[in-house]
Amino acid sequence: MRKKRIIISIVVVICVLVGSFFIMRFGVVGRIYDTINKPVVQSQSDEDAQENFIYETFLDKDGNEVVVEMEKTIGVDVDGNEVEFYVDTAGPIIIYDYMYKGEIEKIEDNKIYFMVDREMKEESLLYRKYKNVEDYQLVFDIDTYDLKSDPHVGYSVKDFLIFDDEHFYSASELEFLVGEYLRVCDIMGEDSHTGERCKNLVFYLQ
Secondary structure (H helix, E strand, O other): OHHHHHHHHHHHHHHHHHHHHHHHHHOOOOOOOHHHHOOOOOOOOHHHHHOOEEEEEEEOOOOOEEEEEEEEEEEEOOOOOEEEEEEEOOOOEEEEEEEEEEEEEEEEOOEEEEEEEEEEOHHHHOOOOOEEEEEEEEEEEHHHOOOOOOOOOOOOOOOEEEEOOEEOOOHHHHHHHEOOEEEEEEEEEEOOOOOOEEEEEEEEEO
């Protein structure tokens, strides 16, 4: 069961974060690795193709069964070795996907006060570049994020607060970023299986 939870966590993070990156950068929905979208060789039998898929059944927080179809793909680990793993074929539905550049002015009361000077929103996705804007402030209220997970739930949808591939669980943990010039990705997605929505706030150093 622990292994299954790990797989689902990887699926959610990769689908939301990497999927959103491709939406903005390349206008491609649901592509995680090029190998997923490679056309099947015509000589490949249906039986061989079917071996690339597995079906897992999980229980959500309400005790309902969730059947997930997963497709085998190949990735590269931190040591540069190829690894085989499975990703959910039903990617998340993106509700919004915004990117900003600017500085964290302050952090207090579990809120992150971010001063924006460049943004990439729906109207700028066509050009795939940031727009210079008159400086304005965004307030990310981390109290509105559900960053906890129940280890007893096989299939869960949760929010993420991330910097440098590390997960954080309160705004105060990011105090060391105050005054830094950052890029932030603000995403909301909807799980294709349960309809639950999740938010992801990801910071990157420029």
